[in-house]
Amino acid sequence: MATVEVTFTPLPAHVRTARLVATAVARRSGVDESLLDEVRLAVGEACSRAVEAHQKHCPGQPIRVALTDDGERFEVVVTDAVPADVTLPPEGVPMVAAPAGGNGTAPGAAPGGGAITEAGSAAANGAILQLPAGVGLAVISGLADDFRISPAGDGTSVAMSWKRRSGAA
Amino acid sequence: MDLKLGHYNKDGIEVVDVEGEIDVYTAPRLRELLIDLVNKKNYQLVVNMEKVEFLDSTGLGVLVGGLKRVRAHDGSLDLVCTQERILKIFRITGLTKVFGIHDSVDEAITARKAEK
Numbered sequence: 001m002a003t004v005e006v007t008f009t010p011l012p013a014h015v016r017t018a019r020l021v022a023t024a025v026a027r028r029s030g031v032d033e034s035l036l037d038e039v040r041l042a043v044g045e046a047c048s049r050a051v052e053a054h055q056k057h058c059p060g061q062p063i064r065v066a067l068t069d070d071g072e073r074f075e076v077v078v079t080d081a082v083p084a085d086v087t088l089p090p091e092g093v094p095m096v097a098a099p100a101g102g103n104g105t106a107p108g109a110a111p112g113g114g115a116i117t118e119a120g121s122a123a124a125n126g127a128i129l130q131l132p133a134g135v136g137l138a139v140i141s142g143l144a145d146d147f148r149i150s151p152a153g154d155g156t157s158v159a160m161s162w163k164r165r166s167g168a169a
Numbered sequence: 170m171d172l173k174l175g176h177y178n179k180d181g182i183e184v185v186d187v188e189g190e191i192d193v194y195t196a197p198r199l200r201e202l203l204i205d206l207v208n209k210k211n212y213q214l215v216v217n218m219e220k221v222e223f224l225d226s227t228g229l230g231v232l233v234g235g236l237k238r239v240r241a242h243d244g245s246l247d248l249v250c251t252q253e254r255i256l257k258i259f260r261i262t263g264l265t266k267v268f269g270i271h272d273s274v275d276e277a278i279t280a281r282k283a284e285k
Contacts, residue, residue: 012192012193012194013194015192015193015194016190016192016194019192019223037254037257038257040223041223041225041258044192044193044223044225045225045226048192048193048225048226048227051193052193131226131229131230131233131262135226135229135230135262136225136226136227138261138262139225139226139258139261139262142261143261
């Protein structure tokens with residue numbers, strides 16, 4: 001059973017509430033203060049993705065956020081009611097622009113891939129310049145210690161976790 | 170905190186002050202402002218993000234969209250940001266290579282003028 005559960009109607013205004021709750025529970029659960037901004041951003045990305053999917057496919061159904069601090073990890077699972085194959089980018093489509101390198105670069109990033117181009121290059125001449133699909137998931141994968149996306153009933157769950165401080169209650 | 174937006178002209182460059190949280194709920198307001206400025210023929214933009222407390226990929230999309238619009242008119246969109254927690258999402262997505270990111274509005278304007 002989750003330590004805290006939040007269920008909300010798929011409206012953008014409620015994403016902030018989910019972020020605030022997740023950050024508060026993460027702090028209480030013993031997640032290091034330096035990681036709280038990452039928890040906030042990652043949970044916001046997962047909820048934003050779910051809200052967008054629900055608004056397109058099932059606006060009457062709620063989104064569920066489960067926060068659990070059992071064991072050594074603090075885990076957040078955002079569950080929606082939209083099958084993953086409807087919302088995920090097609091296989092082979094890069095989720096983010098060329099990685100900047102160093103810590104936090106998202107797995108799945110394709111060097112030189114994506115529609116974003118560098119300043120002064122083709123984009124400066126009016127070429128396509130937009131965020132590729134799935135960038136929110138790529139951000140989560142770059143922020144969370146562990147990240148997975150899987151079918152959950154008729155929908156999709158996005159799970160992410162962070163290490164808790166040893167000895168945290 | 171909600172989103173507060175303001176803008177002013179300095180040395181021929183339109184500076185957009187952004188304060189608060191840019192997310193899926195508030196980003197449309199920033200998008201509307203950037204579109205409005207471009208429609209009014211402001212093609213040299215600096216977005217001051219020093220008072221931004223939160224930015225997600227929706228906000229990034231708005232900034233990229235703004236950049237696309239001004240570049241269609243041979244313009245520019247530079248950012249002012251020194252906060253590590255905001256810069257991190259630019260690094261993760263590789264967008265540090267797409268935007269000019271500066272430490273102050275004056276630095277952004279000076280750099281833009283130097284490129285002309």
